[in-house]
Amino acid sequence: MIYDLHTHSTASDGAYTPAILVRHAYEAGVTHLALTDHDCTDGLVEAQAEASQCGLTLIPAVEISTTWHGKSVHIVGLRIDPDNPELKRGLARLQTQRVSRAEEMGRNLAKKGIVGSFEAARELAGLGMITRTHFAKFLANQGLAASVRAVFDHYLVQGKPGYVHTEWAGLEEAVGWIKNAGGVAVVAHPQRYKLTGSWLRRLLTEFKASGGEALEVVAGTSNLGDIQSSASAARRHELLASVGSDFHSPEHSWLKLGHLPELPGDLTPVWSLWND
Numbered sequence: 001m002i003y004d005l006h007t008h009s010t011a012s013d014g015a016y017t018p019a020i021l022v023r024h025a026y027e028a029g030v031t032h033l034a035l036t037d038h039d040c041t042d043g044l045v046e047a048q049a050e051a052s053q054c055g056l057t058l059i060p061a062v063e064i065s066t067t068w069h070g071k072s073v074h075i076v077g078l079r080i081d082p083d084n085p086e087l088k089r090g091l092a093r094l095q096t097q098r099v100s101r102a103e104e105m106g107r108n109l110a111k112k113g114i115v116g117s118f119e120a121a122r123e124l125a126g127l128g129m130i131t132r133t134h135f136a137k138f139l140a141n142q143g144l145a146a147s148v149r150a151v152f153d154h155y156l157v158q159g160k161p162g163y164v165h166t167e168w169a170g171l172e173e174a175v176g177w178i179k180n181a182g183g184v185a186v187v188a189h190p191q192r193y194k195l196t197g198s199w200l201r202r203l204l205t206e207f208k209a210s211g212g213e214a215l216e217v218v219a220g221t222s223n224l225g226d227i228q229s230s231a232s233a234a235r236r237h238e239l240l241a242s243v244g245s246d247f248h249s250p251e252h253s254w255l256k257l258g259h260l261p262e263l264p265g266d267l268t269p270v271w272s273l274w275n276d
Contacts, residue, residue: 003271004258005034005059006076006188006216006244010126011043013133015249018043019050021257026054030258032271034061034078034244036188039094040129041082062087063188064177065094065168068203071195073171074188075207076216076244077178078270084181090169091177095129097166102130104164105156112161114139132156133248148251171203172210179211184270186214186242190233191226204237214240214270218263220247220255231264241267 008014009021016024018035025033033056035047044060051058060082064075080087106118121134136151139162145151155162169177178185187207190200204215215237217230234241241264247257263269 001031002029002258003032003243003269004030004245004247004260005032005061005078005186005242005270006036006063006219007033007247007257008037008063009035009043009047009128011035011040011128012037013128013131013248015251018047021247022047022050022056022058023054025257026051026056028257028259030056032057032059033257034059034076036061036063036076036244038063038129038131039065039091039098041080041091042128044082061183062091062178064091064174065166066171066174067166067168068171068206071193072168073193073203075171075174075178075212076186076188076242077174077181077183078186078214078242079274080178080181080183082181084177087177087181090173094169097168098129098131101164101166102135105132105135105162108164109135109139109155109162114142114144114161117162132162135162171206175207175210175212184214184240184273185210185212186216186270187212188216188244189219189221189246190215190230191219191222200233201236204233204239208237208239212239214242216244217241217267218243218260220245220260222261224261227261227264231267234267240270240272242270 009018109117120138124134136148139151175185
């Protein structure tokens, strides 16, 4: 069995529609796929229909934006009930915040002479949510940076013209939504936050105390050192281990659906909680 428990579709900032994402995952050999769009579950119905057609097991999921001690931390919820009222209310609140953030980003960029960015980002998003990635694509298309990644570095991170500070859900709050919806809470890509050892221990201690159960030990950008470090953290805090490519687009050639290193053999995978 091949698990990929962290992916994105056009419902948030992915390049593929939910159905096409599922089809590509199936063709890549993935047997169990979680669609974890940012702060929304809108793509799950379409993804499930395609998964039923090709025989792939779709795991309903979401990636929730949280603010923890001033730091942005993403929490994946696996095996959620997307119709859970508490979860739906929470995600609706975050979606409203995303729209407000996007509008302010557009105003900030306009002050720097870059007009029309909000409208362009909204068009690129289509029926999905407007994210920073849509702004980055617009700015890259305007020739303002060499790549989408470079746009983030020059325009969209803290201290740059398009950055907007946003207070997302609290850590305990987000874990509560996931638990209330019957899901398993996972700290996504821990190495990306660039936390010191003491800060990571503090995060995982508070996460587990809130009801969190797993850590994404193998992420799409993980090198051997990252995996070893995350594995040690999972052991220390007695957390289950998850894996996920964090696939967004084929443009990111280093992130491939289902192409992930194996988990260290002594860790307990999060899917051990499930029967299929």
